[in-house]
Amino acid sequence: MFLVEEYYEAQTLDEALLLMADKPERQIIAGGTDLLIKMREDPVKSVQLISIRSLEALKTISLLDDKTLSIGPLATFYDLATDPLIRGQLPILVEAALTVGGPQLRAMATIGGNICNGAPSADSAPVLFALDARLRLQSKDQTRIIPIQEFYRGPGLVDLKPGELLTAITIAEESYRGQGGSYIKFAPRKAMDLAMIGVAVTCRLAQRQHFEEVRISLGVAAPTPIRCIRAEKFARKKAVTEEVMAEAGRLALAEASPRSSWRASREYREHLIVELTARAMKTAASRAGGLEND
Amino acid sequence: MKTIKRISLNVNGKRHELDINAGETLLEILRERLHLTGAKEGCGVGECGACTVIVDGVPLNACLYLGVWADGKTITTVEGLATEGELSKVQQAFVSEGAVQCGFCTPGIVITASAMAAGGRSYTRDKIKQELAGHLCRCTGYQKIVNAVELVLKEEQD
Numbered sequence: 001m002f003l004v005e006e007y008y009e010a011q012t013l014d015e016a017l018l019l020m021a022d023k024p025e026r027q028i029i030a031g032g033t034d035l036l037i038k039m040r041e042d043p044v045k046s047v048q049l050i051s052i053r054s055l056e057a058l059k060t061i062s063l064l065d066d067k068t069l070s071i072g073p074l075a076t077f078y079d080l081a082t083d084p085l086i087r088g089q090l091p092i093l094v095e096a097a098l099t100v101g102g103p104q105l106r107a108m109a110t111i112g113g114n115i116c117n118g119a120p121s122a123d124s125a126p127v128l129f130a131l132d133a134r135l136r137l138q139s140k141d142q143t144r145i146i147p148i149q150e151f152y153r154g155p156g157l158v159d160l161k162p163g164e165l166l167t168a169i170t171i172a173e174e175s176y177r178g179q180g181g182s183y184i185k186f187a188p189r190k191a192m193d194l195a196m197i198g199v200a201v202t203c204r205l206a207q208r209q210h211f212e213e214v215r216i217s218l219g220v221a222a223p224t225p226i227r228c229i230r231a232e233k234f235a236r237k238k239a240v241t242e243e244v245m246a247e248a249g250r251l252a253l254a255e256a257s258p259r260s261s262w263r264a265s266r267e268y269r270e271h272l273i274v275e276l277t278a279r280a281m282k283t284a285a286s287r288a289g290g291l292e293n294d
Numbered sequence: 295m296k297t298i299k300r301i302s303l304n305v306n307g308k309r310h311e312l313d314i315n316a317g318e319t320l321l322e323i324l325r326e327r328l329h330l331t332g333a334k335e336g337c338g339v340g341e342c343g344a345c346t347v348i349v350d351g352v353p354l355n356a357c358l359y360l361g362v363w364a365d366g367k368t369i370t371t372v373e374g375l376a377t378e379g380e381l382s383k384v385q386q387a388f389v390s391e392g393a394v395q396c397g398f399c400t401p402g403i404v405i406t407a408s409a410m411a412a413g414g415r416s417y418t419r420d421k422i423k424q425e426l427a428g429h430l431c432r433c434t435g436y437q438k439i440v441n442a443v444e445l446v447l448k449e450e451q452d
Contacts, residue, residue: 007297007316007362029360036319036358037339049316053363078352102428103406104355105340191427192341 003046021140024162031110067173073112092181099185118158125225126200129217132175136168152224180288182280197272201280221256228252249277301365306374321356332372332401343429346402372401391442395433
């Protein structure tokens with residue numbers, strides 16, 4: 001039994017925002033697969049919960065008029081993996097969603113929770129970084145939209161102000177149209193495991209041979225997910241070759257700061273960053289219609 | 295301080311109205327209030343799958359599912375699979391293949407396999423393993439479990 005001092009089932013977004021504004025210490029609960037585990041670890045502390053599970057509008061995955069893809073934060077990983085729009089336009093997100101936990105957890109865990117808990121190992125995060133996703137954060141009095149890169153502040157720390165709720169994840173058309181993508185989650189097990197390193201790459205090619213644009217993002221390689229700007233700049237306009245991709249991997253490492261933990265040593269993670277960045281680039285280029293250059 | 299909520303749920307075809315604490319999990323309600331002890335608490339954090347039950351057609355970890363969320367839902371536990379003392383096809387397949395040793399994980403796996411069978415889709419052996427990935431078994435080495443599920447899904451298709 002969890003110690004739940006107050007429990008509210010918000011029926012509308014306005015109600016949820018009001019409940020939050022009223023007492024910012026109240027916690028939002030959605031899928032529950034992260035928060036309930038944390039509550040179990042600290043059973044002495046009672047919590048006040050606002051459930052947003054009934055807010056159907058926050059589950060929606062849709063294409064807006066300007067072709068922006070909008071993902072409701074309550075979409076579960078199962079929803080993402082099976083949604084026709086995501087499958088058609090963002091196969092890299094399907095790839096990442098299917099690496100999360102196991103089937104039961106994927107049916108419960110939401111993408112919004114995956115981002116808002118600030119875990120450096122969140123599988124959705126590197127993918128959303130590589131897609132230049134933007135987040136809509138709403139409170140009773142204001143709405144702001146920020147790039148996901150600005151949302152992450154540290155391990156377990158995100159830029160959610162008191163009373164603020166994530167209400168949409170958006171991806172602009174230019175960030176997904178004509179892109180090839182690849183997410184590699186490196187973990188000892190194929191299921192029910194956390195990433196030791198996660199690498200997401202999206203790219204667009206010119207003449208099927210050159211990187212017109214490439215975006216590289218790493219998870220578990222620093223206190224927050226990161227973009228590897230120097231590696232991206234280096235690869236832009238260059239031919240899709242083993243040498244270019246290997247060098248981009250080395251540059252990506254220079255931008256990362258992995259640490260040793262009980263799951264892997266810093267040295268092992270460094271090796272993985274170099275190798276997996278190159279591999280993810282290769283797969284992404286191939287999926288973007290790239291021809292073999294070597 | 296306790297927050298009492300009234301919920302109404304259908305478990306294995308039977309309706310229940312209960313006044314529960316908002317902090318109770320569905321697993322606790324099933325085991326301690328309804329005395330359906332088939333679903334087990336193994337890890338309590340969603341990793342082992344021993345607590346798996348079907349909620350509105352979807353296998354979920356009942357240890358991470360609050361009872362208040364079960365209001366209005368239809369739930370199937372392993373106790374609801376046999377009809378009039380006759381084992382379901384999935385249960386029978388587990389017996390036939392010897393897929394049970396200590397039995398702690400079995401109700402959860404049988405539940406997931408039952409949801410797969412109810413879906414009427416076909417599965418390769420690899421796909422079966424992927425669908426069962428949310429379950430841990432410390433006895434069998436999994437082969438006989440996968441054999442049992444394979445047997446029943448093959449039967450379902452025929």
